[in-house]
Amino acid sequence: MLLVAALACPATAAQAPDSRPVPATNATGPAAPPYADLADLIxxxxxxxxxxxxxxxxxxxxxxxxxxxxxxxxYVTADVGALIRGEAGLPPRIGYLLDVAPDARGRIPNLKKMRVLVFARRVTGVADQLQLAGPxxxxxxxxxxxxxxxTIARELLATDAPPAITGIGNAFHVPGALPGEGETQVFLQTRDARPVSLSILRRPGEQPRWSVxxxxIVDEGAGPPARDTLLWYRLACGLPAQLPDTSVSQLGPDDAARAREDYRVVLDALGPCTRSAR
Structure with missing residues (x-):
């Protein structure tokens, strides 16, 4: 399996490589890595x-x-076919360092002519050298x-891209007039302080519905985000596993319990933030 080193070119000071594994490749080309892995890298x-x-x-x-x-x-030398992201372009040929694990027979993988996607940073002052960005x-x-x-690069660079979630603010629950009816609202904390909130609506005899x-303005008709979109990633990979006690400290015991249940509805609907082994 290939192992990526977050390193600069041989002429620069070496940095500690990241020795965590990445998925094996094959001649026919593997499936794309999990959305979260790619979003992390991009x-x-x-x-x-x-x-x-x-x-x-x-x-x-x-x-x-x-x-x-x-x-x-x-030390890998590669010919650039296309620049997907990057200001000021790249020279036709680039170089970077890569750590690899030999196969069972002790042989280094043959990478020559392999077409790859490279995620990197520039090495200051050396136009044709890159430092790989991580796992x-x-x-x-x-x-x-x-x-x-x-697709992910376009989503991240869009002016209306959803912000990164950094925590949970206050949560509120309002019981309805009928048994089993009610609404919970959870306010999220974001890296750029933009407002983001979750709303979970319960009606008797119906499955809970939620929106972000x-x-x-809350649009209850918007519905949950589709899996493997940037908004899904921000929520599934950024929300904590449970509501903090501080978020429900202003609620009575019954309302706090219902708010926690409704928050779990959101997490269950989002599903796990799947990443490959690291």
Whole structure:
């Protein structure tokens, strides 16, 4: 399995590599990594390139001193086919460091001519050298992966992109006139202080319905976000597993219990924030 090192070029000071595993690749091209993995990477990658590996060279000596046991460091040279994200462009050929794990026979994977998507940062003062952005910062190219990366990049750069969730504010519950009827509203804290809230509505004999508002006005008809969209990612990967006690401190015991139940409705509907093993 390929292991990505968050490193600069051989001429720069080496940084500790990230030795967490990334999905294995094959000749036919793997499925795209989970949405959350890609969104994590794209957010921290000023440069995203579609490239084809031209050559690799094993790195030894001091520049490979911090390579994890059982792995080997390569210097990768790749030809850029397309720049998906990045200001000021890229030269036709780039280089970066990559740690790999040999196969069962001790052989290094043959990466030559492999088409990849590279998520990286620029190395200051060296135009053709990149520093990989972190786990899974090089993945095998496939139509599915390319399409998903471009979609997420567009969503993240949109002016109306939903903000990152940093915590939970106050929660309120208002019982209805009929048994089993009521509404819960949960206010979320965001990185840029934009208002985001969840509304959960219960009516007798019906399944609970919930919606998310990206502003002051609640649109109960908006419905939950579709899975594998940026809004889904912000909620599924940003919400805590339960309402903090501070969020329901102003509610009576019954209303607090119902608010927690309604919050669980949202989490269950969103499903898990699936990431690959790291």
């Amino acid at each position: 957010q921290v990658s000023p440069v995203i390139a579609d490239a084809t590996i031209r050559s690799t060279a094993r790195i030894k000596g001091a520049e490979a001193a911090n390579v994890p046991a059982g792995r080997q460091r390569l 899974q910062a090089q993945i095998a190219w496939s139509p599915a992966a390319d399409s998903r990366v471009r 508002a990206l502003g002051e």
